[in-house]
Amino acid sequence: MSINWQAFRLTIELAVVVSAILFAIGLPLAYWITFSRWRWKFLVEALVALPIVLPPTVLGFYLLVALGSRSPLGRWWQSMTGHTLAFTFTGLVIGSILYSLPFAVQPFAASFSSVDCKLLAASATLGASPFRTFFRVVLPLSVPGLVTGVVLAFAHTMGEFGVVLMIGGNIPGVTRTVSIDIYDQVQASNYAAANATALLLLVFCFAVLTAVYGLNRRTPNQRSWTIGPVK
Amino acid sequence: MPTPAEPKPANPTLTARIRKNFPSAERAFSLEVEFGAAPGFTILFGPSGSGKTTLLDCVAGLATPDAGRIAVGGRVLFDANASTNVSVAKRGVGYVLQDLALFPHLTVEQNTEYGLTHLPRALRKERATAMLQEFRIEHLRQQRPAEISGGERQRVALARALVTDPCVLLLDEPLAALDAATKSKILDDLRRWNQAHRIPILYVTHSREEVFALGERVLVLEQGRIIAQGTPHEVLRAPLQETVAQLAGFENIFDATVWLVHEDRGTITCRLPGDKAGTFVLLETPLIRAEAGSLLRVGIRAGDILLAIVKPEGLSARNIIAGKLVSLERRDMIIFARVNCGIEMEVHLTLAARDTLNLMPGKEVWLVIKTHSCHLMQH
Structure with a gap:
């Protein structure tokens, strides 16, 4: 079996980094989307949801332009580090974060807004600041949504192809992810290798999702917050 | 805090x-x-x-x-x-x-x-x-x-x-x-x-x-x-304010004047002007803070009124009023009866009651209304 372990490791690394960063920036963003009363909030919501409908190549193309040496951002990065963002692992991370943003933010926001607003009122009358209310009430009661968001972001990053191809290219050990590797194998009529890698990816993703949904399952008598840390 | x-x-x-x-x-x-x-x-x-x-x-x-x-x-x-x-x-x-x-x-x-x-x-x-x-x-x-x-x-x-x-x-x-x-x-x-x-x-x-x-x-x-x-x-x-009465569903609401106040009995007698000029109906109602001569409204639920075909005796109810059945109308399983006893009142009956008492328009009846079924409201 000629599984490309290097590509596999790279893909998992990318998915872990991206879902960790998405967790960190997704929480405040989802909080803002849920609780803000700004009248133009819907514009931000639409912007966040854009990658769901946009072809990855469109996003990848604009990212390539934005990260390349002709754009101000690309030039600034190049002057700081000596190389461009495009065709690097960092560039891949930036692209993947944007591409997977709605898959983390939307479940987060949905679970925040499903917390009974009376609990928030009760928390405030007991002297808690919005910040404390968020960490003591909203977050613990949103654990299933948080898990779902992180897992979806992880899985979505694992399987992405278009964005990676556009801004990452195909550099072994740097930007060649599993999906690119499979595509290459098929192009080279190397079906056995493609099958081995594809099967491994399939089993891995299924195992992760099974584990998460299994732990996160809701039954009428079993409250969902029992899996999450409370304090 | x-x-x-x-x-x-x-x-x-x-x-x-x-x-x-x-x-x-x-x-x-x-x-x-x-x-x-x-x-x-x-x-x-x-x-x-x-x-x-x-x-x-x-x-x-x-x-x-x-x-x-x-x-x-x-x-x-x-x-x-x-x-x-x-x-x-x-x-x-x-x-x-x-x-x-x-x-x-x-x-x-x-x-x-x-x-x-x-x-x-x-x-x-x-x-x-x-x-x-x-x-x-x-x-x-x-x-x-x-x-x-x-x-x-x-x-x-x-x-x-x-x-x-x-x-x-x-x-x-x-x-x-x-x-x-x-x-x-x-x-x-x-x-x-x-x-x-x-x-x-x-x-x-x-x-x-x-x-x-x-x-x-x-x-x-x-x-x-x-x-x-x-x-x-x-x-x-x-x-009560009349709005409460309407919320509470009184089918019968009449203008009334406080006629006599019986502080000792805990009731008052109200005079309800009849449909024909010069006639009136007297109703005994619960005691409220009101002076004789003041204007009120009385609310009575149609389901709180009893109907009898002979004059009842030996009842605790203080209001027994003679009248005549005007109409009977069946809606679903309830009979909506209208009785004229100087004023027209709506009374709700069961189908069985109608049939057992052989009720039909024109029949002489008595209305029986408990004191506490008469709810007084501000005019």
Whole structure:
């Protein structure tokens, strides 16, 4: 079996980094989307949801332009580090974060807004600041949504192809992810290798999702917050 | 939340003047009230939709009045003129919401300690334990709200609000879902606590029985206005606003004049002008604060009137009036009968009653109406 372990490791690394960063920036963003009363909030919501409908190549193309040496951002990065963002692992991370943003933010926001607003009122009358209310009430009661968001972001990053191809290219050990590797194998009529890698990816993703949904399952008598840390 | 160092006013009376409008195309509503609540219970009584919860929300700071002033003792919580609006978290108002809003992911003990974060851990635990003991739920400290009974949850909600040492306690229909025995035990504990901690308690209810059971000062709220206040006896003896009567579904509403007041019997006799000029019908109704000659309205539910085909004798009902059946109309399983006895009244009967009594238009009948089935309202 000629599984490309290097590509596999790279893909998992990318998915872990991206879902960790998405967790960190997704929480405040989802909080803002849920609780803000700004009248133009819907514009931000639409912007966040854009990658769901946009072809990855469109996003990848604009990212390539934005990260390349002709754009101000690309030039600034190049002057700081000596190389461009495009065709690097960092560039891949930036692209993947944007591409997977709605898959983390939307479940987060949905679970925040499903917390009974009376609990928030009760928390405030007991002297808690919005910040404390968020960490003591909203977050613990949103654990299933948080898990779902992180897992979806992880899985979505694992399987992405278009964005990676556009801004990452195909550099072994740097930007060649599993999906690119499979595509290459098929192009080279190397079906056995493609099958081995594809099967491994399939089993891995299924195992992760099974584990998460299994732990996160809701039954009428079993409250969902029992899996999450409370304090 | 007041810090422990902050001196408490000696007589922390709640004074509130609140105006809040809810402009809405289909159902505009405005709350406009002014009242004071001394330490101890004050009952806020009114039908649903009368603005009780909005009033509590304004005191707690969850809703902002358009105008007015809310203060406890000398401490101003809200003043529209001075642009004072103390935030919810800093008001120190204890609020037990209608469905309690216990934190489902926290234990009874964690719920109770929730409002005490400003204290060191040991003191927090001590205060919470004392409060749990006072409300007899210490044995439940490790349970979660879903695992305890409704009465116990009620006790936790009270303990959680009171442990913060609030300057006012707001209770929104706190005992509505509980049986009478559980209710009175919880009230006893709350009263005992209130003896030691003299703060105003605003207690919202829409149940007349509860008002009588509590027996404290009542404010009657209706459509955003306080329409009466006093002891339950005084307030509930006052004639109702007609809007309540319409909500309560009186099919028969008549103008009436107070004819005779029988203070000794606890009733009054009302004179209802008949359909023909010069005629009238006399009705014995419950005693209210009204003088002979004053104008009122009487409401009688069609289902509260009995119909007899011979003149009944030996009944406790004080009103037995002769009349003639005008019409009978069947709607679903109820017979809607109209009887003329000088005035026309609607009476609801069963199909069986119609058939057994062989009722038909033109038949002579007697209407039997209990004194307490006659509800008096302001004209």
